Amino acid sequence: xxxxYRQQFAAKALPMLQFQFLTxxxxxxxxHKLTHKEKSFGDxxxxxxxxxxxxxxxxxxxxxxxxxxxxxxxxFQDTNQxxxxxxxxxxxxxxxxxxFIMIGDPKQSIYKFRGADIFxxxxxxxxxxxxxxxxxxxxxxxxxVEGTNRLFSFGSDSQAKPFLYQGIDFQAVESNPSEEQxxxxxxxxxxxLDTFQEQQAAELCAFQIQQQLKQAEQGSFxxxxxxxxxxxxxQDITVLVRSHTQAGxxxxxxxxxxxxxxxxxERNSVFETQEAQDLQFILQACLTPYHSGxxxxxxxxxxxxxxxxxxxxxxxxxxxxDGWVERFVHYQSIWQHQGILPMLHQIFVQQGIIQRINSAExxxxxxxxxxxxxxxxxxxxxxxxxxxxxxRWFQQQIAHPNGQxxxxxxxLESEENLVKIVTxxxxxxxxxxxxxxxxxxxxxxxISSKGxxxxxxxxxxxxxxxxxxxxxxxxxxxxxxxxxxxxxxxxAITRAKYQLNLILPAQFDKGWNAMSYLLTNGSIGLGGEAxxxxxxxxxxxxxxxxxxxxxxxxxxxxxxxxxxxxxxxAHRFTGRIQLRGQITSFTALQAQHKRLQSFADxxxxxxxxxxxxxxxxxxxxxxxxxxxxxADTYSPYRFPHSTRVGNRLHQFFEQWD
Numbered sequence: 001x002x003x004x005y006r007q008q009f010a011a012k013a014l015p016m017l018q019f020q021f022l023t024x025x026x027x028x029x030x031x032h033k034l035t036h037k038e039k040s041f042g043d044x045x046x047x048x049x050x051x052x053x054x055x056x057x058x059x060x061x062x063x064x065x066x067x068x069x070x071x072x073x074x075x076f077q078d079t080n081q082x083x084x085x086x087x088x089x090x091x092x093x094x095x096x097x098x099x100f101i102m103i104g105d106p107k108q109s110i111y112k113f114r115g116a117d118i119f120x121x122x123x124x125x126x127x128x129x130x131x132x133x134x135x136x137x138x139x140x141x142x143x144x145v146e147g148t149n150r151l152f153s154f155g156s157d158s159q160a161k162p163f164l165y166q167g168i169d170f171q172a173v174e175s176n177p178s179e180e181q182x183x184x185x186x187x188x189x190x191x192x193l194d195t196f197q198e199q200q201a202a203e204l205c206a207f208q209i210q211q212q213l214k215q216a217e218q219g220s221f222x223x224x225x226x227x228x229x230x231x232x233x234x235q236d237i238t239v240l241v242r243s244h245t246q247a248g249x250x251x252x253x254x255x256x257x258x259x260x261x262x263x264x265x266e267r268n269s270v271f272e273t274q275e276a277q278d279l280q281f282i283l284q285a286c287l288t289p290y291h292s293g294x295x296x297x298x299x300x301x302x303x304x305x306x307x308x309x310x311x312x313x314x315x316x317x318x319x320x321x322d323g324w325v326e327r328f329v330h331y332q333s334i335w336q337h338q339g340i341l342p343m344l345h346q347i348f349v350q351q352g353i354i355q356r357i358n359s360a361e362x363x364x365x366x367x368x369x370x371x372x373x374x375x376x377x378x379x380x381x382x383x384x385x386x387x388x389x390x391x392r393w394f395q396q397q398i399a400h401p402n403g404q405x406x407x408x409x410x411x412l413e414s415e416e417n418l419v420k421i422v423t424x425x426x427x428x429x430x431x432x433x434x435x436x437x438x439x440x441x442x443x444x445x446x447i448s449s450k451g452x453x454x455x456x457x458x459x460x461x462x463x464x465x466x467x468x469x470x471x472x473x474x475x476x477x478x479x480x481x482x483x484x485x486x487x488x489x490x491x492a493i494t495r496a497k498y499q500l501n502l503i504l505p506a507q508f509d510k511g512w513n514a515m516s517y518l519l520t521n522g523s524i525g526l527g528g529e530a531x532x533x534x535x536x537x538x539x540x541x542x543x544x545x546x547x548x549x550x551x552x553x554x555x556x557x558x559x560x561x562x563x564x565x566x567x568x569x570a571h572r573f574t575g576r577i578q579l580r581g582q583i584t585s586f587t588a589l590q591a592q593h594k595r596l597q598s599f600a601d602x603x604x605x606x607x608x609x610x611x612x613x614x615x616x617x618x619x620x621x622x623x624x625x626x627x628x629x630x631a632d633t634y635s636p637y638r639f640p641h642s643t644r645v646g647n648r649l650h651q652f653f654e655q656w657d
Contacts (some may be wrong), residue, residue: 015466052089061090069098076104078116104170124169138176143187145175160522164483182498186219186547189571196441196505205438206253207553238420238432258559261419269401269408275369278303289328435496441504441512447477489514
């Protein structure tokens with residue numbers, strides 16, 4: 001017994017030690033932030049939470065209620081326990097002459113990785129005085145709304161819940177009558193694969209998108225409204241994915257069929273790209289042009305495009321090598337005297353880097369990233385000491401990229417007529433004409449963590465687990481993971497406005513899958529058993545109105561016709577430019593700005609500027625406002641200020657040699 005106890009304790013010892021360490025670290029960090037300027041948005045929430053539950057919390061809550069007597073919290077399903085306790089303390093604990101409305105859909109709570117807690121929503125929903133549910137879908141065509149209703153509605157004889165948790169129910173909704181109609185294809189289409197693999201699903205999706213674009217170009221696939229037809233285009237098609245890996249598979253499959261696409265990433269940093277790595281080597285070579293290793297690293301990048309044989313020949317040819325050294329010495333001189341952007345511009349032009357990239361695959365994406373990096377370097381340069389510091393800053397950004405930073409987020413490479421690839425998380429709240437879900441047939445993964453983790457028990461109370469998990473803890477964690485997969489699937493399906501396309505396995509296996517769970521009305525539970533029927537049989541059983549296809553992927557050389565370039569011309573200027581200028585000062589501009597803010601009538605920009613002719617005041621004595629006697633005679637905060645002082649300083653700096 002003692003041996004078994006020791007073995008069990010040993011498995012928990014390290015996680016408990018880590019927990020104690022992290023707890024102490026959090027306390028130290030909070031103490032540090034109380035006396036320093038570094039504050040995050042999360043810190044502000046924590047400080048407000050602490051203040052509301054401190055001795056003067058009632059007075060603080062009353063002051064906030066006086067300022068904001070009525071509050072509406074949108075997207076409440078994405079809140080957490082701390083935020084809800086703040087709202088509860090202010091608006092619910094003392095209910096007098098105030099209003100508080102929470103607006104949210106628990107079926108769309110998909111941001112657990114950002115701290116959203118679905119159990120906080122469920123807890124709040126139990127304590128509200130009144131509940132109201134919207135019963136109409138204003139986005140999708142009636143066939144899509146009806147299909148969604150059938151997919152997520154379980155029969156009355158089923159004990160399972162469509163979203164696994166009690167309190168998250170599905171209510172069938174009505175559709176909005178629409179004058180628009182999709183012509184040429186069914187509104188819900190399902191493609192079945194004998195063996196489901198992500199690569200095959202991506203290739204099948206790309207092939208079918210090619211066929212859709214082909215039919216649209218031929219005029220047999222279009223939208224009809226009030227008797228008018230609008231052909232569908234690539235920009236109407238959106239592929240929803242779960243991960244960046246799936247996005248990469250989709251882009252490659254579309255590229256293989258010459259279909260341009262754009263990936264709307266919500267967290268990719270430009271410093272994570274290959275262009276950032278290559279540019280780092282080039283900057284290092286420009287900074288140390290006589291270092292052979294740095295120079296070879298720069299010339300060996302994809303941006304330069306040299307082969308291994310060419311690099312070897314270059315290293316053995318002393319005269320050729322010296323020529324490259326001189327070029328990089330020249331680039332270094334431009335960097336030092338003109339700045340980073342002029343140097344990079346000259347490198348890109350002289351070495352044909354942009355032209356070389358433009359002839360390769362994924363050219364627009366790479367060029368956009370390269371120019372974005374050059375712009376970030378230019379913006380950072382004035383705040384750094386020298387060229388070495390700029391390179392060090394650039395290396396730090398590559399080592400620690402931040403995809404959440406607006407400055408670092410990858411920009412869209414094009415706004416042309418492209419197929420869009422979007423993560424399901426990024427699609428929330430948006431709508432797309434035609435939606436493809438090629439990877440919803442992939443099985444979900446169960447949880448297998450042996451470290452510190454949290455879970456919610458049967459009463460939905462938060463619990464900690466250290467070390468090896470018991471079967472109950474595994475079940476709770478797996479249930480939470482699968483429940484979020486169901487909510488993600490709901491968000492993905494409800495993005496479609498005109499058409500929904502699914503790619504599924506012809507027969508689901510014993511692994512757990514959100515679509516398999518819905519098609520079987522929850523009979524598979526949390527997995528472990530393969531569904532008894534085929535996917536086609538389950539679709540018919542659910543009366544899920546869809547067209548089922550088993551068409552294999554076929555070679556097709558069709559490509560969209562290139563639009564004729566539009567000739568553009570510069571607009572001819574016919575106005576008149578006043579050539580006579582005038583000298584003014586900051587003081588006059590500031591005074592004029594104040595006048596413009598105070599009066600509605602707009603006076604001329606400068607009526608009289610006392611700084612125009614300093615010689616007028618050479619013979620006049622300088623009269624300063626009387627300064628009261630103070631202890632610190634030379635304090636900069638007591639320096640006289642007036643137009644005359646500004647004029648004298650201006651005159652002094654002009655005439656001082």
